[in-house]
Structure formats: C-alpha cells, structure tokens
Amino acid sequence: MGEITATMVKALRDKTDAPMMxxxxxxTEANGEISKAEEILRVKLGSKAGKTSSRITAEGVISISVFQKKASMVEINCETDFVAKNEEFINFSKNISRIxxxxxxxxxxxxxxxxxxxTQVETLRKGLIGKIGENISIRRATFVKSEGTFYSYTHGSKxxxxxxxxxxxxxxxxxxxMHIAAMKPKxxxxxxVDPKLIDIERRVATEKASESGxxxxxxxxxxxxxxxKFLKEVSLYGxxxxxxxxxxxxxxxxxxKNNASVNYxxxxVVGEGLEKKNENFADEVAATTAASKAN
Known part of the structure; x- marks a missing residue:
C-alpha cells in the first residue's frame, strides 16, 4: 500500500464531510482507494458520509431544444457565474443544442x-474564449427521438x-x-437501476446489519x-x-391515474462531478473587469 497523502485525505473529506482522522x-483500510474508503465511511458514519459527493461546483448552462419528435440537451461550461449569464455565452449554448x-x-x-x-463551432468557441477571457467547453450532449411526446423543464439554467x-x-x-429536477431519480x-449501485448499497447494508448483533x-x-427502500428512493416510479x-x-x-407512462x-445538472476553483465575489468581479478591459 502506498502512502496516504494529505491530498487524498482532503479529497475524501470534500466528498463526505467526514472528520479528517x-x-x-x-x-488506510481501503488501501488508498477513495471509492472504497467512501463506502467504509458510510458504514461507520451513516448517511452523512457522501452527502456532499454530488456537490455542484463548475459553472455554465443547460440548453434544451425540442423539434417535433426530436430533442437535445447540452451542457456548456465556463469558469464563473458571470459568464454563465453572459448573453453571447447563452446564445452560443442555444445554438449548440439546436445543432x-x-x-x-x-x-x-x-x-x-x-x-x-x-463559421465552425470550434472556431466560434475559441473566439468566445478570447473575447470573454474564460475557458469555455462543450461538456456533454444528448440527442433522442421520442416514442410519445417530449416535455422539458429547466431550473434556472443549472x-x-x-x-x-x-x-x-x-x-x-x-x-x-419538474419532479425529476427536484428528486433526481437514477x-x-x-x-x-444500475446493478453496480445496488451492489454498493447491499455491501453497506450488510456491514451495518452485521454490526447489529x-x-x-x-x-x-x-x-x-x-x-x-433504496430502490424506491432512486427509481422515478417509486x-x-x-x-x-x-x-x-x-x-x-x-x-x-392519467393512463400514461414514461418512455425515457x-x-x-451543471458541473455535476466537476470541481471549481474557489474564488470569492470580489475576485470574480476583478477578473471579469480585467478581461473586459483587455478586449
């Protein structure tokens, strides 16, 4: 087993909010594997461990386009919330979902x-980076065709x-x-439900049960x-x-009650799984002002 570094400890603490020790x-028990260590903490500390593992940190917007039986959703990332509200950035995002x-x-x-x-999208993206002064990326996109009727919801743009x-x-x-946005079913x-998720929950539940005597x-x-209980909590129908x-x-x-079903x-969620550098409000204002003056 390699050395357990301070960086590894901090990474696990950021994901779980568990005490440093x-x-x-x-x-140490997990031989340095963070995912296994998180599982161990969940057994020891209960649901508190892991409660911040999905903390959203990166900035950007979600854009959705629906045309008859076709639909798309894209996530475009930037570095600060200022740029996420920039009209040119938002228009770029809308154009990508349309494409x-x-x-x-x-x-x-x-x-x-x-x-x-x-103009090629990649050229436009680089031009926007130069104009705004922040890194901008097309993080992910999905395209689907419907069997029934598409409906969409955006909470803000996040x-x-x-x-x-x-x-x-x-x-x-x-x-x-709207329910899906609030409850985030899997x-x-x-x-x-993904069998891997069930296996993790079963291991945690088994460890907890074994400690009950x-x-x-x-x-x-x-x-x-x-x-x-877990399956009901993470499945939309449950x-x-x-x-x-x-x-x-x-x-x-x-x-x-409505003789309906969900096909898909x-x-x-903006920034899901990403980590944003810590900047305070004053720093963001200064950075944005400097970038605008440079242009």
Missing part, C-alpha cells in the same frame, strides 16, 4: 465540426430535464419533468429492507410525487 483511517437536433448527433467531436452562420411521455398532456409532462423503474435471518431481512397533497401518491400512481428521461 476518520478519512485517513478509511483510506444537435438538426444533425441528430450528440458527438462532441462532430458538433465542433458543424457550422453556425458559416438543471435541465427531458421527458418522453406516452401521451399528450402538457400539465402532466411538466409536472413529471432510473424509471426499480428494475432499471442480530440473528442471521433478521440481518437478511434488514438488508433486504434497506435495498427495497418516488413520492413532489406535489402530492397527502405525501403518499407516487409517480407510478400519478401516471396510472434525462437530467443534466
């Missing part, structure tokens, strides 16, 4: 080769959701999209109960609808 112990629909391709390499008003609903019902479609149904048959039920009056109606109940959904 607990992070170091977990890394994805028109070309029916979500390959970043292919997008960069397309043209907007006779969260974007696309939903393919089996029927035409704008109110229902918007409600489902899959439509429990059967669609209960008989094996009780521990088995504890593990099964934890997994069932989640309680955010606008439910009695806090009991699930998305599945809501869809059945996608959610993008």
């Amino acid at each position: 607990e992070c170091k112990k977990a890394l 994805v629909v028109e070309s029916e391709s979500d390959s970043i390499q292919e997008i960069n080769q397309k043209e907007i008003n006779g 969260i974007g959701v696309l939903v393919d609903l089996s029927i035409e019902n704008e109110e229902l479609g918007k409600d489902i999209a 899959a439509i149904k429990t059967s669609d 209960k008989p094996p048959e009780i521990m088995e039920k504890m593990v099964d109960g934890a997994i069932n 989640q309680v609808f955010v606008k439910s009056d009695d806090n009991k109606m699930t998305i599945q109940n809501l869809l059945e 959904f996608a959610i993008f």
Whole structure:
C-alpha cells in the first residue's frame, strides 16, 4: 500500500464531510482507494458520509431544444457565474443544442465540426474564449427521438430535464419533468437501476446489519429492507410525487391515474462531478473587469 497523502485525505473529506482522522483511517483500510474508503465511511458514519459527493461546483448552462419528435440537451461550461449569464455565452449554448437536433448527433467531436452562420463551432468557441477571457467547453450532449411526446423543464439554467411521455398532456409532462429536477431519480423503474449501485448499497447494508448483533435471518431481512427502500428512493416510479397533497401518491400512481407512462428521461445538472476553483465575489468581479478591459 502506498502512502496516504494529505491530498487524498482532503479529497475524501470534500466528498463526505467526514472528520479528517476518520478519512485517513478509511483510506488506510481501503488501501488508498477513495471509492472504497467512501463506502467504509458510510458504514461507520451513516448517511452523512457522501452527502456532499454530488456537490455542484463548475459553472455554465443547460440548453434544451425540442423539434417535433426530436430533442437535445447540452451542457456548456465556463469558469464563473458571470459568464454563465453572459448573453453571447447563452446564445452560443442555444445554438449548440439546436445543432444537435438538426444533425441528430450528440458527438462532441462532430458538433465542433458543424457550422453556425458559416463559421465552425470550434472556431466560434475559441473566439468566445478570447473575447470573454474564460475557458469555455462543450461538456456533454444528448440527442433522442421520442416514442410519445417530449416535455422539458429547466431550473434556472443549472438543471435541465427531458421527458418522453406516452401521451399528450402538457400539465402532466411538466409536472413529471419538474419532479425529476427536484428528486433526481437514477432510473424509471426499480428494475432499471444500475446493478453496480445496488451492489454498493447491499455491501453497506450488510456491514451495518452485521454490526447489529442480530440473528442471521433478521440481518437478511434488514438488508433486504434497506435495498427495497433504496430502490424506491432512486427509481422515478417509486418516488413520492413532489406535489402530492397527502405525501403518499407516487409517480407510478400519478401516471396510472392519467393512463400514461414514461418512455425515457434525462437530467443534466451543471458541473455535476466537476470541481471549481474557489474564488470569492470580489475576485470574480476583478477578473471579469480585467478581461473586459483587455478586449
């Protein structure tokens, strides 16, 4: 096992909010593997560990384009929130989502080769970088064709959701999209949840059950109960609808009530999984002012 460095400890602490010493112990036990160490902390400290693992840090916007049975969603990143609100940056983002629909391709390499008003996207991107003074990147894109009807929702410009609903019902479609933005499910149904996620939860639940001192048959039920709870929490159909009056109606109940189903959904959150350098407000103002003067 290699040395457990301060950088590794800090990285784990940033993901979990766990105490420094607990992070170091977990890394030692995990032979330096951060993902395994995070799992160990979840067993020891409960749900607190990992609560900031999805903390959103990078800046940018989500842009969505829908044209009949075709739709796209893109994430364009920049360095500061100032640039994320810049009109030229926003227009660039909208143009990229439109190109994805028109070309029916979500390959970043292919997008960069397309043209907007006779100028290649990559050339426009570099020109925008030079003008604004910040790095700008097309991080990801998705293109889909619907079996039913597309509905979308953007929360500000930071969260974007696309939903393919089996029927035409704008109110229902918007409600489902808004729910997904709020609750961020991992899959439509429990059967669609990634087996790797289930395996991780099962290992954590098994470790917790083994520490309870209960008989094996009780521990088995504890593990099964934890997994069932997890599956309901991360599957769209199993989640309680955010606008439910009695806090009991699930998305599945809501869809059945309307004789509808969800064929597909996608959610993008700006900066998901990325890390932003720490700058305070004054620094951002100074940097933006300096960049504008330079131009």
